[in-house]
Amino acid sequence: MPVFLRFFALVLLFSASLVRGENLNTTYITLASAVYEDSLISARDLQSHIDALLAQPSPKTLSAARDAWRKARVPYQQSETFRFANPEIDDWEGALNAWPLDEGLIDYVSDDYFHEMGNLGAQLNIIANPTIQLAGQEIDAREISPELIQSFHEFAGSEANVASGYHAIEFLLWGQDLNGTQAGAGERPYTDFVVDDNCSNGHCERRRQYLKAVTTLLVSDLEAMVARWQAGGDLHKKYSTMSEEAVANSIVFSIGSLSLGELAGERMKVPLEANSTEDEHDCFSDNTHWSHYYNALGMQNLFTGQYQRINGDSVGGPSLADFARKRAPEATEHLRRAMNVSVEKTQALVKAAEHKIKPMKFDQMIAEGNREGRALVMNAIDALVAQTTALEDLARTLGLGSENSDASH
């Protein structure tokens, strides 16, 4: 076979995906679209369970709503890896997943509630107060609408004033976890949502309004994000017109940032070293282990270009792993293994937390003197640090991930 033909055959062999018009860009859009769509689908499911809870408050409907909340976290936590290279998403996400929160902004709290020092909103208790007096101003909060909730989010410039999003809903479904580093999550009674004389802790009608409005807001925020990834949306356009190398840059940057600073740092090392349950991610529900695991899985999805949707379907396409393997096989393999270890070590958190006989949740793992728990969390942190180093090595080998990339700003 003449040389040029041989070359041609090779190109054909390796470029089936090219023929279908697939590249890093299309995979990126496919994965992001699917994971945000799944987040929306599961948020709508959560919404219907919350409607059922409000229609007929009972231990059963409350428990079903909690399950739906846990399920809604599955795709959302996998979506977070898209956040860091995209300021458009980063600016949006605070309304959905901000934490830790000063929950006294929203509802009643225990007497030994600790909030951010100097936070004016920390004890406003919107649910208990139809009129809110603050610094000589009077805020009309008679109707708890999505707009009212939005106006209190990051109130007075404090990030601890989280009025909306998954963790606000989590607080309303579970209540404060008053067990510290002991076993147990929040124990809000279903009667907190009952309208008759059985209403516990007062202001049940307003609490119901809040829960309904904050869930509506979550769904509409996710609808907006889904639209942005569809043809004609700004993020769809951004990733359609970017060079493939810029997409690779974006992937490297986002995985690196979530891996090291956010997941290993803010979400694990801070609570572990300070032994601080205040810094636990899903602190009301004790769902933190799952959130960490799905964060790690989301990073792996993006690297391998594959995502398993909540209905079981697989979507994907040419990946950074494919792109890199041809250029830097060794560094790519190293990173692939490192990412497997990260998933494995966060899975170990899940295994310990979901243990049938002696479960150890994340807030127990970080207790002072819990060596076994500390080792579990440290292993996950170390794996994420190693993953970041492997990623940096790969980026360096490929000449990617530099500060000058358009993806990082």
Add this chain to the structure above:
Amino acid sequence: MTGKNAMTHTFSRVSLSLAFCFLAACGKAPEQQLLDATGSEAILPLHEKFLAESLSLSQNTSAFCAQNSRSAEDLAALRDRWVAAMNGWEGIQSIQFGPVTDDNQAWKVQFWPDRKNLIARKTEQFVIGDEAITLPALQDSSVVIQGLSAMEYLLYDKPAAKLIGPDGQGYCDHLNAAASNLQQVADFLHEGWHPSGKNYLGTWQSPGPDNLDYPDENAAIGALIETIVYGLERIKRDKLQRPLGLEGGQANTFLLEWWRSQQSREAILINLHSLQLLYSAGNGAGLNELLQARGATELSDTVTTQFDRAISAIASLEGSLEQNHAKAANAESLETLYATLTDLLAAFKREIPSTLGITLGFNANDGD
């Protein structure tokens, strides 16, 4: 600056460089000269200072707590020793590579920002707890109560009155254990860097294919640039923007670095001096000289000027940041400082790495 001073300045700079050149064998490549000079003129002396001040604080705390009765004057004198040790720490706070990364040393020294006042809560629990208040017990506890931050709470917050009263022994025991722990950390860091100890300096200064941390000179110089970026970011975002609400929102002075002792302004001043020292190696063969050697004299001089401007802006702030950040008289200095930090960050994140052909890691790329 008058013409005469400028001349003197230039002269001393040239002569110092020559003297250094003479001592350190000028035959070396400028990259190697940078690593040598930055180590001997900045990293080692800064760690020596922190060690000396921590040692003095530890000795003074031990003597303070051994007294049968303690006076307000004794407390004031001990606070001065704490400030000196804290200043020593601020000198090395930005240095984010080397022994400090080993087992989280920095957090043992300082826990900040402490949004929910964990320091007070955990200190009180520790002091009233059943366990004896000893150094090993402290080291097994949360990092938030182990170092300068907990000592600041004990010396400047509610426990301060107890320390000089009849029933302050528990607090003093904690203070004493924290001072000893601080000294151990300072010792660990110093020993970790020093050529007579574990000699991480040698690792940093000898890049090469067999060096796992620094396979080439760019990796070693990159670590230095990243550390300067980290230090500048922390000042800009964590020490100014967030606590003072400089980009929207309200000021929350509880987020300032040393709000209890009102030393936050001083800390920034020390940070900037030490960052400038890391940049210039005390007018030896620092990054500034390497940029010149690569033909980027203008960039090199611009950065020097920006450091000077930032330092004079923070130095000219009247009073403490805690009390006076919102005063009209300070608005211009704060604005200048903030804008200059933005310029410095742009230089260290983009212009300097691209001039030197260095790619920074994710830490340095984060949070623009």
